[in-house]
Amino acid sequence: MHRIPQGRGGGNPGKRQPVLLQHGVLMDGLTWLLNPPQQSLAFVLADNGFDVWITHGRGTRWSHRHESLDTSDPAYWAWSWDELASFDLPATVGFVVQQTGQKLHYVGVTFGTLTALSAFSEGKLVDKIKSAALLTPVAYLTYMTTPIGVAAASAFSGEGRMLGALGVAEFDPKGAVGTNFLESVCAMPGVNCYDLMASFTATYKLFRRGVITKYDHGSSMANMAAYGQSSPPEYHMPNIPHHLPLLLSYGGGDMLSDVKDVQLLLNDLSNHDADKLVVQLVKEYAHLDFVMGVNAKQVVYDGLIAFFNNHS
Template identity: 85%
Template sequence: MGFRCFNWRFVIAFVLSMGFQGELAGAHGRRQLVQSLEAADDGVCTAVVSPQGYECREYEVKTQDGYILTMHRIPQGRGGGSAGKRQPVLLQHGVLSDGLTWLLNPPHQSLAFVLADKGFDVWITHGRGTRWSRRHESLNTSDTAYWAWSWDELASYDLPATMGFVFQKTGQKLHYVGHSMGTLTALSAFSEGKLVDKIKSAALLSPVAYLTSMTTTIGRAAASAFAGEMLGALGVAEFDPKGAVGTKFLELVCAMPGVKCYDLMASLTAFRRGVITKYDHGSSTANMAAYGLSSPPEYHMSNIPHHLPLLLSYGGGDMLSDVKDVQLLLNDLSNHDADKLEARLVKEYAHLDFVMGVTAEQVVYDGLIAFFDKHS
């Protein structure tokens, strides 16, 4: 399931926080850094990575459908370390964010820096439509056609392009870390047997596959509203929640019966049926032309190869990746090789704590690195 014609950063999940129990260390300073990045032309390497004492490299990767994505690489930690090949790790952010997700806290609390200091070769993606990945071989961002894609394309084009680039550049299979939508795209690809030959293992933080147990009313309302009817009526291609259209959307959603907008930052979804399907073209005729079926086919998580090492880390306070929905995913994976599947519940964590919490290094990242070492 997906929506086309909208800026992915803002549409599919409108508000990605879905609850945040912790806090960002040095949040004020990092917020100023992000604001200065938005106001200037400084890149991620210049403004964020290099000032922390890390080597940083920038690459461009073109997808099969013509989008030009930026990737950033931190090839080693601040201490340099021993010579020789380092194990590559690809970090894929969720919606309403970009690769800065992994860099916003101080080095000892940001996963990209932590991995680099632990001896990994770290690769950071920036999804299509985000600040550093807004180019296309023939389209401009002012063209409606530029935004004519859904998360299906992220799984079918962006992930193969970035993962394939790292595989080719390093000559090694890689470990994968996805958060939220970064887990959805990976799970979808893996369920079709794609990319499995290029990775050693995958760590899925706040995994999203089912959304049947979302606890917040506004999340369910936003999911329904994002069918396209509401936004289509507003007449926009690129949706900015800070602008007039975003304000109008909030007014419409918050006016719905039972919706309490104080929990807006604790919910969000793009799924209305509660399961993952391919893009719905809007009619049985269009779907029949695309898929040979009257409705879009599902991605079956049980088809993920049983030998693929998977780590699922999820939170008891997560209002999007609900514990009950993660259990549905685990049920799909019940035939997975026992030594290749680990599930870890962090009771006190909500959605963003897994990438921005000040305790994430000890609570999440140490175990993630041990999992990678086990499957290297």
């Protein structure tokens, strides 16, 4: 992690409310620092009195110092997003709470919303988090319309099986295998790769099945050994504690986190305490505008900060 303990206003870092920022897939914590300080959420939060913690998840360039495995070892990559929800996010949140002695606020974008929602649905983190702001929340991809996302989802017929067939464990978009794969996907009819990061994600499992489940081990026998049942268990979004303050902000022009898919999530949250759920639809926003939009501070971040202050 990186930490911004205080902003340009100075003050005592020990008195500041911690907030944890979790990036999305194919990104790292620099997601929150791409724009000038007055437009980047990490700096905006620091300047508004928050103690900002920025995560860098498994597989990013910040995570290569494993105590026994090298990135060329397939065992280094033998995990899925399920481990992020079950182990990494709870460990990260727990570390910040231990270091600061305070509960924290959470901000996730895309993939960072999926891991949080999954953890929340199993009662994890709830005792350590004051509130959570979920930007472009991803829980369902049933109505995903981006052609490259659909094409990539179709290309992966199982959990990492395409990469395994190629004899590689790591999907590096800049590497030879990744480049060849993306070129083949981009050549498909109707696929426009101009805006790659806004379209392509590794959450293809959600597209294929339409539900959020734990890792599918590929056979009834393997699933039975892992879970005691032949298919992987689902994460049930209605099980998210009704008293947990949630802010959901999503875009009307988002081809990945489609408005109709977000509505499916909102249906799951229909029994949430009314005073603990804030929903914002930004009609003109697309997927990455929530972290790169030059007006995101005025459109999204000011309300997000007010939400945090209301639940501090």
